[in-house]
Amino acid sequence: MNRGGLGITAHAADPGGLAQKRRGLAVSTHGLVHIYRSEGHDVAALAGVDLEVQAGEMVGLLGPSGAGKSTLLTLFGGLLRPSAGKIRIGPFDLGSMDESQLDEYRAAEVGLILQGAARNLLPYLTPRHNVEFAQSAARSAGRPVPGVGEILDLVGLAGRSATPLAALTPGELQLVALAVSVSTRPGLLLADEPTSQLDHEARDLVLAALRQVNHEVGTTVVLVTHDAEVAARLPRTVTIRDGRVGGEGRSGEEYAVVSADGSLPLPDHVLVGFPPGTLVRVHEEDGRWMLIPVREGEVATQDD
Template sequence: MIDDMPAVPSLQAVRLSRSFGQGETRSTVLHDVSLKLYSGQITLLMGPSGSGKSTLLALLSGLLHPDAGRVVALGQDLWSMSDRERERFRLRHCGFIFQGYNLFNALTARQQLEMVARWGEGASASEARRRADEILMLLGMAKKAHLRPTELSGGEKQRVAIGRALIKDPNFCFADEPTSALDWKAGEQVVELLRSAAHDRGATVLIVAHDARIIEHVDRVIHMEDGQLIDHDDDYEPMLHKIKQEG
């Protein structure tokens, strides 16, 4: 997998800034942030509360408009697209996992996944079911496909949420505090699943989290403080990639 890693970043932030509020209450949350992320890699973005991690994630994933700077994803400038084009881009390329599981209470685990395939890509009922079952099996949830969120544990719910993000086989997977509501055993499983999405499926995975125990499971860790990246190498390229080229 690493052998196929492209030299160009799959997602690049160029001098991103973002403020909230107006007048005296205006506060700058992100200040001149540049970053490169590569496919097949799982990256952890760490930092204290209010450091701007989630805002950076929102900007990188096309959910929040930056005040200044550019986001280049798969060679396309996200924020020069129209809303409709950006929506289509997210539909084709982006998966999200949020802190709360945000699953529909009335739907089974299988239906939560099917819904994305059917509504997003117009997949037929049988095709959506086949793909949902395939992903649920990968996540170790095959036997619980018929259960609703109220019948699942926190870890299982988060696995369904991951399944919902992965059923589209996305190029990018953004996860905001995916382990914060879980015990470490369940949290570790969740991180491993995201790691597998990067290493086995070639996705660019970005996790925003506080939990330091995640560090040993990721390829790269970026620290953030007061809206800026700390000790960050703007010209970073994956080490293994360099080794291969040198070899």
């Protein structure tokens, strides 16, 4: 049996093999706040995120620049500590873990693809050696890991395992970054704009490989994207706006989401008719709820 040995295709009995499907980790946040503290001024990047992602789901994070998407991903990865609120990944309550527990969590449970494939790779090594290097800590700690050939196969790079990175296309480099990030069979894969700066063909290959990891390994996948075509192909999207959940998309349909504090962020196109401070009559008719903006002069006063 191959217990993390290199280059030998794993089989179902291999405890570290990809065929031994693992259960993805669920993500749960409640009132999650993150403030970057710097001299002079603080930036509230997240202002109360309530979000549930089921184990094994694949979710896209959307939203304008500066909305807090990367900050959220970084908190999920245990690289930052929240300023306030709760964050639970599977059985791990990240807010209450000490540094060594967080180190262990990052090493054993999380795969992270930072924005820009090159940042995730050692440029002078081949794809095979990049994956082997990424597995070395797990191997020294005695954790079983999948065979390198099996991982490269999974992401569609079987024929490129010994090709120098300098000879790979941008799409292939991103696939190597994906192979590295799943090399220890994480329960949660976090990818920050993995398809940006790729042509359509490469983008589709990377998206297909992410789906493959999600389906075959059972890993929960959370990816940030600005690409509407990528978003349209994901089963679920969550839009982050001003550091909060601004809405959700399911199978192409957009929904507003009620926050834990009872607030309901309205979609941008609806907000046009509801400038800040607008009084809204919340009215039920025939089982349907209506939001009716009240104009000046229509407001009841004590004199009425």
